[in-house]
């Protein structure tokens with residue numbers, strides 16, 4: 001038993017050493033993406049399982065950039081933007097066969113990427129009806145296909161150029177983690193699951209965990225790529241800087257129009273306001289109530 005434990009320790013150490021080897025390769029890039037040490041390595045029972053796990057990472061897309069292949073944790077640990085310094089990295093969007101970009105769903109953008117009242121909207125919302133088919137934007141491998149409380153049914157696809165695309169609030173998943181997909185493959189059906197205020201697709205693009213503004217690479221009016229290359233430098237993440245909003249979020253509120261909420265056990269105005277991205281004052285104004293008004297079960301309020 002003791003011997004087995006020592007073996008496990010040895011293999012774990014070897015794994016750490018190989019992870020460091022990956023990091024030193026990354027250092028030779030214009031900037032160091034410095035992935036955070038991962039705590040997602042599964043519990044290793046024996047050497048075969050460890051070898052199989054390492055094979056899974058090695059055979060996953062962009063394995064030279066990512067330290068792990070995690071099919072449970074939705075977000076990969078964000079790389080440190082300060083590590084970019086003045087470097088620039090170019091990501092090719094038109095790699096081997098992956099220039100066949102397919103728009104995930106041909107619909108109207110109802111909420112762009114950008115600051116939105118009390119939270120930052122890290123994706124683009126596209127209007128659809130529940131049941132509409134949602135397609136993979138690029139070739140890749142499905143990393144996440146599961147239900148989450150906020151994203152609802154969500155699919156995350158990792159692509160060979162290091163980007164990851166997210167498809168959230170789906171009514172139905174049509175893929176499983178580990179599955180290879182081509183651009184245009186149906187990965188799920190649109191819906192209204194998770195924190196969603198009506199059927200829509202929430203679409204994100206990330207690089208090593210950091211959100212990218214999809215408008216930097218995609219025209220949502222022409223449903224196509226606007227560039228063959230995504231430039232990653234400090235400017236790419238300027239949206240984090242304090243100051244004026246970088247996008248117009250006027251339309252985000254339109255999703256709320258007409259929404260009627262029925263009061264359930266345990267509801268409070270602050271919780272409802274938080275969930276729907278509005279404020280207690282606005283809820284009171286719209287419904288002619290006060291902050292001190294006691295909500296009745298079954299009472300209908302306008303959001």
Ligand SMILES: [Zn+2]
Pocket residue numbers: 111121123124125201202203
């Ligand atoms: Zn959204």
